[in-house]
Amino acid sequence: MSRIGLPPGGSNIGAVPAQVAGGRPWVDHWLETCRDLSALKASHPMMDAVVDGVDGRMIRVGDNWLADFASCNYLGFDLDREIIDAVPAYLEAWGTHPSWSRLLGSPVLYEQIEDRLTALLGSEDSLVLPTITHIHMSVIPLLAASGTIFLDSRAHKTIYDGCQVARARGAAIRRFRFEDPDHLDELLRAERDPTRLICMDGVNSMTGNAPDVRAFAQVAREHGALLYVDDAHGFGVIGERGPGETCPYGMRGNSVVRHFGESYDNVVLVGGFSKSYSSLLAFIACPTDVKDLLKVAASPYLYSGPSPVASLATVLEGFDVNERRGDDLRRTLFERTERVLDALAVLGVMTPNRSGLPIVEVPLRDHRRIGDVGQLLFDRGVYVTLAAYPLVPKHEVGFRIQVTAANTDAEIDMLISALGELAARDELRLAGDADGRLEQAA
Numbered sequence: 306m307s308r309i310g311l312p313p314g315g316s317n318i319g320a321v322p323a324q325v326a327g328g329r330p331w332v333d334h335w336l337e338t339c340r341d342l343s344a345l346k347a348s349h350p351m352m353d354a355v356v357d358g359v360d361g362r363m364i365r366v367g368d369n370w371l372a373d374f375a376s377c378n379y380l381g382f383d384l385d386r387e388i389i390d391a392v393p394a395y396l397e398a399w400g401t402h403p404s405w406s407r408l409l410g411s412p413v414l415y416e417q418i419e420d421r422l423t424a425l426l427g428s429e430d431s432l433v434l435p436t437i438t439h440i441h442m443s444v445i446p447l448l449a450a451s452g453t454i455f456l457d458s459r460a461h462k463t464i465y466d467g468c469q470v471a472r473a474r475g476a477a478i479r480r481f482r483f484e485d486p487d488h489l490d491e492l493l494r495a496e497r498d499p500t501r502l503i504c505m506d507g508v509n510s511m512t513g514n515a516p517d518v519r520a521f522a523q524v525a526r527e528h529g530a531l532l533y534v535d536d537a538h539g540f541g542v543i544g545e546r547g548p549g550e551t552c553p554y555g556m557r558g559n560s561v562v563r564h565f566g567e568s569y570d571n572v573v574l575v576g577g578f579s580k581s582y583s584s585l586l587a588f589i590a591c592p593t594d595v596k597d598l599l600k601v602a603a604s605p606y607l608y609s610g611p612s613p614v615a616s617l618a619t620v621l622e623g624f625d626v627n628e629r630r631g632d633d634l635r636r637t638l639f640e641r642t643e644r645v646l647d648a649l650a651v652l653g654v655m656t657p658n659r660s661g662l663p664i665v666e667v668p669l670r671d672h673r674r675i676g677d678v679g680q681l682l683f684d685r686g687v688y689v690t691l692a693a694y695p696l697v698p699k700h701e702v703g704f705r706i707q708v709t710a711a712n713t714d715a716e717i718d719m720l721i722s723a724l725g726e727l728a729a730r731d732e733l734r735l736a737g738d739a740d741g742r743l744e745q746a747a
């Protein structure tokens with residue numbers, strides 16, 4: 306049986322509803338909603354793939370070696386010899402897994418991580434928990450209480466889910482338009498509720514752009530609201546600007562608040578180590594009294610199992626590598642990404658990326674072509690994230706390229722050549738295409 310309880314051979318979702326109609330109301334609705342994605346998952350080699358091996362940023366799926374442009378390991382720490390070699394000593398000292406919930410007891414490694422993280426971010430304090438999802442689901446309901454949440458209309462699904470938990474506990478939700486601080490201002494002006502929480506992404510996981518944090522923070526402060534920002538993709542990639550920077554991403558990878566030269570007044574920053582730091586851990590940067598509150602009120606601190614020791618080790622070692630070589634890696638990342646963006650510009654192909662950050666979404670001219678386009682990329686040895694409906698609205702169906710510092714120039718060449726072929730076949734939207742303005746479509 307497959308995971309959702311279909312009979313063997315029943316993974317062609319198109320055939321399923323008739324078979325089960327009326328029989329399983331708890332699942333029929335979802336089978337119908339996820340029909341396109343399920344069909345793609347069942348038939349496409351670039352979905353739900355089993356990766357049989359890796360060699361640098363090349364991955365093997367069955368007999369096929371492919372250049373991986375679906376990895377969030379932006380700095381290449383997953384492959385960094387210095388970090389890999391440092392892990393066994395931590396395992397010798399601590400075993401593989403502490404297993405206490407954090408309230409019960411935390412290896413001193415946690416204290417070391419929080420101290421170093423707080424210093425890197427320049428925040429008042431910070432608390433780490435296993436994942437960002439844990440944080441959203443537990444912290445958003447606490448901060449929102451029975452007040453009002455102002456939710457970015459394109460917020461990441463995990464933020465949205467955290468807001469739904471808050472709503473179940475009495476919070477109200479209002480949605481503001483993507484990248485539109487004026488609309489947020491309007492909604493806040495009209496709101497009487499004194500408890501106001503604004504939830505939004507930092508660097509957007511699809512467009513690759515960062516919001517104008519300065520403008521949003523200003524609106525938040527003007528209206529006595531707390532701005533809660535999830536910068537899963539920005540942490541490690543962008544950071545404070547200054548004369549020593551090696552590229553426009555800025556220095557130290559200390560995230561979107563510092564990148565915009567903002568303070569943490571009325572701002573709470575959430576981020577994770579599972580992308581740039583190639584580890585399983587996440588954080589919230591917040592005032593100490595909020596941290597103390599979370600230690601007694603956020604369920605994952607009280608009840609969840611902790612991150613494995615290898616994750617704590619790779620975070621600590623990652624801090625060292627970031628300090629010594631991070632800015633060089635960010636320059637490499639910037640240059641590799643620039644090659645991809647320049648190639649798209651020469652082809653006249655549309656992408657919402659205007660930031661130069663390493664997330665490059667490429668929408669299709671016809672959403673129904675997603676399977677064939679993905680197959681061509683796969684056949685040319687290029688592995689990307691397929692953004693199928695209902696993961697994205699139909700007019701945004703396409704694929705997402707993620708570049709990492711560990712991708713070689715030869716891999717970028719393969720990617721650019723495949724993009725050229727897709728453009729020549731008229732599969733991609735063109736820049737300036739009226740339908741192509743994804744962000745306005747939100």
Ligand SMILES: Cc1ncc(COP(=O)(O)O)c(C=O)c1O
Binds near residue numbers: 439461577
């Ligand atoms: C913006 C954003 N937030 C949260 C998450 C989930 O992070 P985690 O795996 O730490 O729960 C992701 C994962 O892709 C993400 O892109």
